[in-house]
Amino acid sequence: MDDDQFRRLLDRFGLSWSGYRKVRKGVKKRIRRHMKALGCQDIEVYLAALDDDQALRAKCEVLMTVSISRFFRDRALWETLENQILPEIIHSDMERAGVWFAGCACGEEVFSFAILWDRLKDHFQALPEIHMLATDMNLVYLERAQKGFYSLSSLKEVPADVRRKYFKRQEKGKHYKIASSLEKNISWRLHHLLHDPPDRNFHLIFLRNNLLTYYQEALKTPAFLKVLDCLVPGGLLIIGSHEKLPLETTDLLPYRGYSYVFQSRDLSKKDK
Known part of the structure; x- marks a missing residue:
């Protein structure tokens, strides 16, 4: 998945390209695994699957959540x-x-x-x-x-x-x-x-x-x-x-x- 494809996926959920700047690599990896599990060979097929199935869409959105934290951060x-x-x-x-x-x-x-x-x-x-x-x-x-x-x-x-x-x-x-x-x-x-x-x-x-x-x-x-x-x-x-x-x-x-x-x-x- 290249950056243009990832940007299209972000736009699907109203997510910010700049916000994902430091975490893109890990999120892309999770999405690629999801695509592979669904048998989606390219982003077009994957986006179509998300549009047709609300459960898949919800799963994808969860996969794009980011958890970077520790106790007493900042x-x-x-x-x-x-x-x-x-x-x-x-x-x-x-x-x-x-x-x-x-x-x-x-x-x-x-x-x-x-x-x-x-x-x-x-x-x-x-x-x-x-x-x-x-x-x-x-x-x-x-x-x-x-x-x-x-x-x-x-x-x-x-x-x-x-x-x-x-x-x-x-x-x-x-x-x-x-x-x-x-x-x-x-x-x-x-x-x-x-x-x-x-x-x-x-x-x-x-x-x-x-x-x-x-x-x-x-x-x-x-x-x-x-x-x-x-x-x-x-x-x-x-x-x-x-x-x-x-x-x-x-x-x-x-x-x-x-x-x-x-x-x-x-x-x-x-x-x-």
């Missing part, structure tokens, strides 16, 4: 969460805080957050009830996340004391199991980011390195607005450190000067 963000964002949530005296991990892949980001939240129990007398919703369109990723097994490479940025407390090394030594105590406040759900949101009234939404990177403008802008509508007034949206918002909006304000954290404007204060 360390500066996690330090901001630990030292500023989460303490502010706790000091707000809210009774319940909702967090949505939109496009959670295999769960590293979700459990990184759960670890931070658990560690804050040592510094605060009382924490709000926390509910974490983790969604992804790839069922294989979700099932892997719920099992909670991770390779050593996923843990390379996890401090030694955190690893000892929250991970159990398996007998063969190649994988680690996340502590079961971290799983109790997490709900896992199959969800496509281009579809209607699974819930609303979130205080914090993680939308990192997925929708804003891999989709074309025509699809990601309306989907982004739906995500934005799920934030409570004053809620925070976190995107990837190298991502940009798909549109200018006065409903989002940069949080403390960070380029990847935005705060939903409190509409009750708009005219004040």
